[in-house]
Amino acid sequence: MEIKIENANLRLLDALYRIEEQCFDAEAFTKRQIAYLLTDYNIIALVAKDGPNIAGFIIVQVETDDLGFGHIITINVAQKYRGRKVATCLLEEIERLLKQRGANECRLEVREDNHAAINLYQKLGYQRIGKLERYYDSKHGLYFKKPL
Numbered sequence: 001m002e003i004k005i006e007n008a009n010l011r012l013l014d015a016l017y018r019i020e021e022q023c024f025d026a027e028a029f030t031k032r033q034i035a036y037l038l039t040d041y042n043i044i045a046l047v048a049k050d051g052p053n054i055a056g057f058i059i060v061q062v063e064t065d066d067l068g069f070g071h072i073i074t075i076n077v078a079q080k081y082r083g084r085k086v087a088t089c090l091l092e093e094i095e096r097l098l099k100q101r102g103a104n105e106c107r108l109e110v111r112e113d114n115h116a117a118i119n120l121y122q123k124l125g126y127q128r129i130g131k132l133e134r135y136y137d138s139k140h141g142l143y144f145k146k147p148l
């Protein structure tokens with residue numbers, strides 16, 4: 001498998017939404033929300049492609065205030081591509097692009113029982129800096145960040 005990282009665009013909306021549905025239940029973004037994000041000027045959205053197939057995607061907001069940081073909105077890998085470093089590739093590329101844009105930090109929230117994602121972030125050097133009470137309805141969230 002050779003994974004290539006490319007910019008996401010609206011033409012890929014259906015494929016991205018199919019992956020989003022595999023990844024989340026009630027918390028999933030709607031197709032309309034994903035479309036809105038893809039057209040936002042302050043968003044960087046990337047897809048990981050295996051030939052013509054989309055293995056996963058990441059959407060990050062670039063905060064343009066004085067602090068200059070990236071905020072990961074979502075990162076999703078299709079079930080059949082999990083455990084093959086697709087998310088690692090997406091995160092490494094997004095960090096490179098954020099640095100290029102002058103961001104010096106990347107932040108994210110994750111549900112406290114999402115062990116796969118927490119392991120991923122910790123492996124890549126993200127540090128837990130706080131707990132977000134009932135951030136996901138009844139579930140708590142954890143707040144992570146990493147200096148770039």
Ligand SMILES: CC(C)(COP(=O)(O)OP(=O)(O)OC[C@H]1O[C@@H](n2cnc3c(N)ncnc32)[C@H](O)[C@@H]1OP(=O)(O)O)[C@@H](O)C(=O)NCCC(=O)NCCS
Pocket residue numbers: 023024074075076077078081082083084085086087088089109110111114115116117119120121123
């Ligand atoms: C979390 C997710 C993005 C990981 O994607 P992935 O491509 O399978 O991750 P990678 O192969 O790059 O894994 C990198 C590291 O993450 C951790 N990890 C990934 N999947 C894991 C799992 N199921 N259980 C425990 N740790 C896991 C491991 O530390 C792994 O390193 P290792 O393979 O050397 O052990 C994927 O499981 C997913 O899309 N989940 C649903 C959506 C989601 O929860 N997104 C995050 C929202 S905050």
